[in-house]
Amino acid sequence: MSLSLGTFSPRDVLDVLLVAFLIYQGYLLVVGTRAVNVLRGILVFAGVWVLARLLGLTTLSYLLDRAGTVGLFALVVLFQPELRAALERVGRPRGRDVGASGAALQDLARAMERLAERKTGALIAIERRTPLGEYAATGVGLDARVSTPFLEALFARNAPLHDGGVILQGSRVVAAGCLFPLQPADGTYRRYGTRHRAAIGLSELTDAVVLVVSEERGSMRIALAGRLGPDLNGTELREQLRALVYDRADLAGTLPPAPVPPVPADRGGEAPPGQAPDRGQPPERGGA
């Protein structure tokens, strides 16, 4: 592309617009996921590299040059899930019912309430911009309308697909019995069981809104952007769902985090002074 205005053709404009569109789509794909942090790291790296070149720091520039070449390959490995998600998004058939409706919200919230009342554990991920195809592939593919009885039946004890997570795309249930990535057991949420850590883990790697009903406590919570929110009642759940999914808002920063239970001394931590153990949290377990 020529930089001279005289030779700046409509084709160049199209070229620039397409590149801008691709960059924007890439941004939409990674925003709200851990890839954003990696991108920030790359920007810092690039900044240091430019600075080293400007200042004529030959050894540092040489090292960063070499690291950059290797880094390109490392990026492909590192961003493999995001790259796969991007291709999946491009190849996704159009015209399916991927838009969520108010009726689906009510049915979903009602199902959550009923599951919580009966203390039936449940894990439901709602896809937003990051495609969840790779996680759906770990379970059983479905194509059903979101409805209260259907969701209740999926998680009913002894139901064949009650183990694992369910994935929703808009008003459709697209998979059940799925394996979500577990948040490491040595992280902030180490006192939580695997259902909660799977919810947090998926929300950390994608921008999905992940709902959890605790079998032990009958509580309803939302995991978003790697954080687990507090217990919600039905009204709060509906409000959050409407804002996060059905109005397509980006409220990743506004989800109030759940209080993190103190770590007992026998696990290398101490309860903060004067703080009583939080009996509202899932109890310690021997092995998840």
Ligand SMILES: Nc1ncnc2c1ncn2[C@@H]1O[C@H](COP(=O)(O)OP(=O)(O)OP(=O)(O)O)[C@@H](O)[C@H]1O
């Ligand atoms: N990686 C995972 N992906 C999806 N679901 C999972 C995963 N790991 C565990 N689960 C689900 O969580 C269930 C076990 O939950 P567990 O009791 O360990 O967690 P918890 O967070 O304490 O939840 P609860 O409060 O409901 O007991 C499993 O039976 C399974 O259905």
